[in-house]
Amino acid sequence: MPRDAGSRAADKEIALAEWLVARGRVAIGFSGGVDSAFLAVVARRALGADGVLAIIGRSASYPVEQWAAARRVADEFHVAVLELDTAELADPRYAANPSNRCYFCKTELWEKLVPVARARGYTTVVDGTNADDLRDHRPGAQAAREHAVASPLADLGFTKAEIRERSRALGLPTWQQPSSPCLSSRLPYGTSVTVERLAQVERAERALRDLGIEGDLRVRYHDDLARIELSPDALEAWLAAEPSARLAAAVRGAGFARVAIDLRGFRSGSLNVLHGVSVA
Amino acid sequence: MSGHEAGDAPAFGAALAVLGLRCAVESRAGLAVMAADAAQLAALVSLESRRQVLALARQHGFTHVAVELTAQPAGVRAPLLRD
Numbered sequence: 001m002p003r004d005a006g007s008r009a010a011d012k013e014i015a016l017a018e019w020l021v022a023r024g025r026v027a028i029g030f031s032g033g034v035d036s037a038f039l040a041v042v043a044r045r046a047l048g049a050d051g052v053l054a055i056i057g058r059s060a061s062y063p064v065e066q067w068a069a070a071r072r073v074a075d076e077f078h079v080a081v082l083e084l085d086t087a088e089l090a091d092p093r094y095a096a097n098p099s100n101r102c103y104f105c106k107t108e109l110w111e112k113l114v115p116v117a118r119a120r121g122y123t124t125v126v127d128g129t130n131a132d133d134l135r136d137h138r139p140g141a142q143a144a145r146e147h148a149v150a151s152p153l154a155d156l157g158f159t160k161a162e163i164r165e166r167s168r169a170l171g172l173p174t175w176q177q178p179s180s181p182c183l184s185s186r187l188p189y190g191t192s193v194t195v196e197r198l199a200q201v202e203r204a205e206r207a208l209r210d211l212g213i214e215g216d217l218r219v220r221y222h223d224d225l226a227r228i229e230l231s232p233d234a235l236e237a238w239l240a241a242e243p244s245a246r247l248a249a250a251v252r253g254a255g256f257a258r259v260a261i262d263l264r265g266f267r268s269g270s271l272n273v274l275h276g277v278s279v280a
Numbered sequence: 281m282s283g284h285e286a287g288d289a290p291a292f293g294a295a296l297a298v299l300g301l302r303c304a305v306e307s308r309a310g311l312a313v314m315a316a317d318a319a320q321l322a323a324l325v326s327l328e329s330r331r332q333v334l335a336l337a338r339q340h341g342f343t344h345v346a347v348e349l350t351a352q353p354a355g356v357r358a359p360l361l362r363d
Contacts, residue, residue: 222308227346239325239347241318248349260313260346263330270344 009162010169017046019152023124027117029109030054030081031062032070034160035128035153037174038167041077053122054079057086057109060195061182063202065209073174084112089193099139099189099272105182106143114147129154130163137272178216179268187221188271197221204254211250213238216266219251226256232265287312287341295336310343321347 020026020043028043030036036054043052054074058067074081086108088094094104110125117125127144129151134141144151153163160179167175183198191197204219204226215234220227228247230238238247239261248259262270289307296303301320306313314333316324323329324347337345 222311225308225313225348227311227344235330236325236327239321241322244321244349258348260348263324263345263347264334 005162006165009158009165012156012158012162013042013166015156016042016152016158019156020046020051025051025053025122026124026126027053027055027113027120027122029113029125029127029149030056030070030074031128031180032056032066032073032174033128033180034167034174034177035130035163037070037073037128037172038163038170039126039128039153040074040079041167041170041172044077044079049078049080052079053117053120054081055113055117056081056083057113058083059086060089060198061105061184061193063180063183063205065206066180069174069177073172076173082116084116086112089195095193097184097187097189097191097193099137101184101189101193102138102140103143105184106140107146110143110147110149114149124150126150126152130160131157132160136269185271186219191221191223200255201226204251204256207250207254208247211246218266218270219254220262220271224256225258225260226251226254227260227262229262229266229270235261235263235265286310287337287343289340292337292340292342295340296333299332299336301333307342310341312337312340312342312345314345314347315350316347317350321349 026043026047028036028040030040040052040054056067056070071081088105088108091104091108094101094108114125125148127149129138129141129144130153134154164175183201184193186201187193187197201219201221205217208217208219208228213230213234215231216229218229220229228251238244244261247261251259286307286309289305289312292312293303293305296305296314301316301323303317303320304315306315324333334345
């Protein structure tokens with residue numbers, strides 16, 4: 001990032017700390033991803049140990065590896081954590097997997113998280129939505145607004161690149177972590193979300209990570225077929241005969257009858273494009 | 281799979297054949313699944329080849345193209361893609 005852009009990001013971090021201090025005690029909807037980890041660490045530095053609580057909502061749609069990473073970041077930076085179980089899969093409106101599925105998930109999350117936070121004296125609840133997210137298909141943002149959840153990163157204009165840059169400066173291990181949306185994002189809209197399907201996708205992605213794949217990776221669920229999206233930079237190596245055979249074996253081992261590799265490679269919101277929710 | 285408009289698999293398959301890739305194409309709405317053998321898969325390793333295939337796919341109504349990974353004997357020589 002150029003020096004002036006880096007300076008702007010640093011200025012935004014100062015503004016974020018001031019914003020947090022003005023709120024007093026803050027609870028964060030915490031996934032351990034790039035954005036919420038950055039927000040939690042800045043809050044910890046600005047507000048002290050008693051001023052911030054990172055709250056994790058756990059369910060079958062939240063990858064176990066993501067949970068473990070979240071706990072590691074919280075431990076390393078001394079951020080207090082509370083875990084709640086969420087039950088979005090029990091909501092038939094969510095399980096039917098409409099294009100506004102995220103709204104029902106976030107409604108379940110905030111309905112449980114906000115009262116718990118307020119009961120513990122955390123008067124402000126925030127999430128890690130950033131300015132780039134506002135340009136994407138994000139029906140969950142409506143649920144945040146309905147529950148008075150603030151999005152200071154977005155409000156202060158933090159882009160994802162700026163959050164990564166400042167995360168690096170703060171020594172956060174998440175600075176170059178790939179984005180990690182929930183596992184339900186691997187299922188096309190209209191394909192019902194079940195614990196079994198989410199577990200199948202999670203097994204397949206873990207098997208591919210075990211092959212040494214780093215960076216962006218998704219296993220998209222198409223009934224009997226798994227469609228693998230890799231970082232475009234990695235495609236050439238993995239399309240060769242022997243590596244592709246290992247990919248296929250790993251994903252078949254996770255329970256998919258058929259395995260295919262996407263020729264364009266990873267793109268965020270890929271299934272939104274497939275369904276015409278976003279443009280290609 | 282979705283309410284999104286399906287691509288034209290036969291036309292895409294015919295266009296691939298002109299490129300030198302003779303393989304069956306399955307349409308799953310906006311997703312085309314190519315049933316490539318080892319030689320055809322080898323031809324898709326290069327970025328330029330993939331760009332050609334992706335451009336053709338878009339022309340025939342597909343937003344996504346994936347090549348199925350089947351158990352194939354390795355070591356088959358790759359066909360040359362034609363302009």
